[in-house]
Amino acid sequence: MSCFTLEATDGAARAGVLHTAHGDVPTPAFMPVGTKATVKTVDPDELRALGTRILLGNTYHLHFRPGEDLIAELGGLHAFMGWDGPILTDSGGFQVFSLRDTLIASDDEAVTFRSVYDGAPARFTPELAAHIQTTLGSDVAMCLDICPPAGVPRPQLEEAVRRTTLWAERQRDLPRATGQLRFAITQGGLDAELRARSSEELVPLDFDGYAIGGLSVGEERAPMFEATTAAAAALPPEKPRYFMGIGDPEGVIEVIARGVDMFDCVLPTRTARTGSALTWEGRLNLRNARFARDPRPLDAECTCPACTRFTRAYIRHLVNQEELLGLRLLSLHNLRFLLDLVVAARQAIEGGAFSSWSADALARLARHPEKEPAA
Ligand SMILES: [Zn+2]
Numbered sequence: 001m002s003c004f005t006l007e008a009t010d011g012a013a014r015a016g017v018l019h020t021a022h023g024d025v026p027t028p029a030f031m032p033v034g035t036k037a038t039v040k041t042v043d044p045d046e047l048r049a050l051g052t053r054i055l056l057g058n059t060y061h062l063h064f065r066p067g068e069d070l071i072a073e074l075g076g077l078h079a080f081m082g083w084d085g086p087i088l089t090d091s092g093g094f095q096v097f098s099l100r101d102t103l104i105a106s107d108d109e110a111v112t113f114r115s116v117y118d119g120a121p122a123r124f125t126p127e128l129a130a131h132i133q134t135t136l137g138s139d140v141a142m143c144l145d146i147c148p149p150a151g152v153p154r155p156q157l158e159e160a161v162r163r164t165t166l167w168a169e170r171q172r173d174l175p176r177a178t179g180q181l182r183f184a185i186t187q188g189g190l191d192a193e194l195r196a197r198s199s200e201e202l203v204p205l206d207f208d209g210y211a212i213g214g215l216s217v218g219e220e221r222a223p224m225f226e227a228t229t230a231a232a233a234a235l236p237p238e239k240p241r242y243f244m245g246i247g248d249p250e251g252v253i254e255v256i257a258r259g260v261d262m263f264d265c266v267l268p269t270r271t272a273r274t275g276s277a278l279t280w281e282g283r284l285n286l287r288n289a290r291f292a293r294d295p296r297p298l299d300a301e302c303t304c305p306a307c308t309r310f311t312r313a314y315i316r317h318l319v320n321q322e323e324l325l326g327l328r329l330l331s332l333h334n335l336r337f338l339l340d341l342v343v344a345a346r347q348a349i350e351g352g353a354f355s356s357w358s359a360d361a362l363a364r365l366a367r368h369p370e371k372e373p374a375a
Pocket residue numbers: 298299302303304305306307308332333334336
């Protein structure tokens with residue numbers, strides 16, 4: 001049975017359902033990031049209440065601390081972290097290749113690097129990345145890929161595409177956890193020809209779904225969205241598409257418009273840690289003195305636990321005093337804002353009104369004079 005049901009389209013935008021061993025996920029879907037088996041400061045019941053349908057866990061971090069065997073001994077990742085909904089695990093590739101000063105060597109067989117935890121040399125192979133994710137028992141496992149940073153010379157991008165395909169071939173038929181789906185990752189950066197080549201090589205391998213990788217790694221936004229358009233269009237329409245690493249409201253709307261079904265980002269919780277709130281008035285920095293006596297909620301339309309009970313003035317006070325509740329309230333709000341945004345996008349797609357909805361949403365987000373640059 002196919003793991004994805006496409007229910008409606010509006011232009012290139014899609015509404016569907018991802019079917020996993022731990023339940024169905026309506027798409028478009030935003031996946032909060034639980035790097036170390038926790039979405040920072042937010043417990044699983046709260047995540048559920050906010051509207052979270054699927055979480056992301058990081059293979060790299062869980063492999064080193066506390067280790068996949070310990071997690072398996074405690075019943076697998078779902079039981080270990082108290083979340084019984086779907087979980088997608090990344091492959092660790094992004095961490096290995098983005099923490100560049102820890103990289104030792106990389107060839108067709110493996111990548112060798114120093115662990116960020118203790119500096120000890122470590123080695124990831126496609127086989128190990130698959131094994132860790134099988135042991136964790138995630139619902140969606142990602143292939144180990146090569147993700148170069150923005151702006152590398154073309155031969156390096158070409159090599160990333162070649163090796164990513166080679167590794168995907170090795171991972172395709174390895175053992176899986178019960179019901180586990182496996183997604184391949186397309187590469188190629190902003191290079192149209194290489195992106196097309198990556199899809200042409202990976203699509204015939206018939207993975208359950210496909211990710212668009214190697215974007216949102218420091219390049220300009222306009223060419224990134226252009227590459228997303230081509231990358232999404234090159235993927236089979238009957239399979240889910242996952243854009244790795246985007247979570248600002250404008251970016252989420254732009255990738256949904258291009259036919260992306262799933263995305264993840266640490267932005268909501270990272271933004272909270274800087275004392276900022278995502279709102280329909282743009283991004284609010286609660287440290288700003290103008291909020292000192294502001295009796296309004298963070299966002300007038302939001303129904304999250306922060307907005308229904310607390311004022312901007314109070315949350316500003318908590319942030320300035322570095323009280324943990326301030327961080328928690330901002331995390332709850334920012335997650336809710338993005339999860340609500342995605343629900344609204346889905347409704348617009350179902351109603352055939354996505355282009356007017358997205359134009360209006362982007363205009364509202366752009367309107368506010370205090371909007372701060374994206375993280
Ligand atoms: Zn709120």
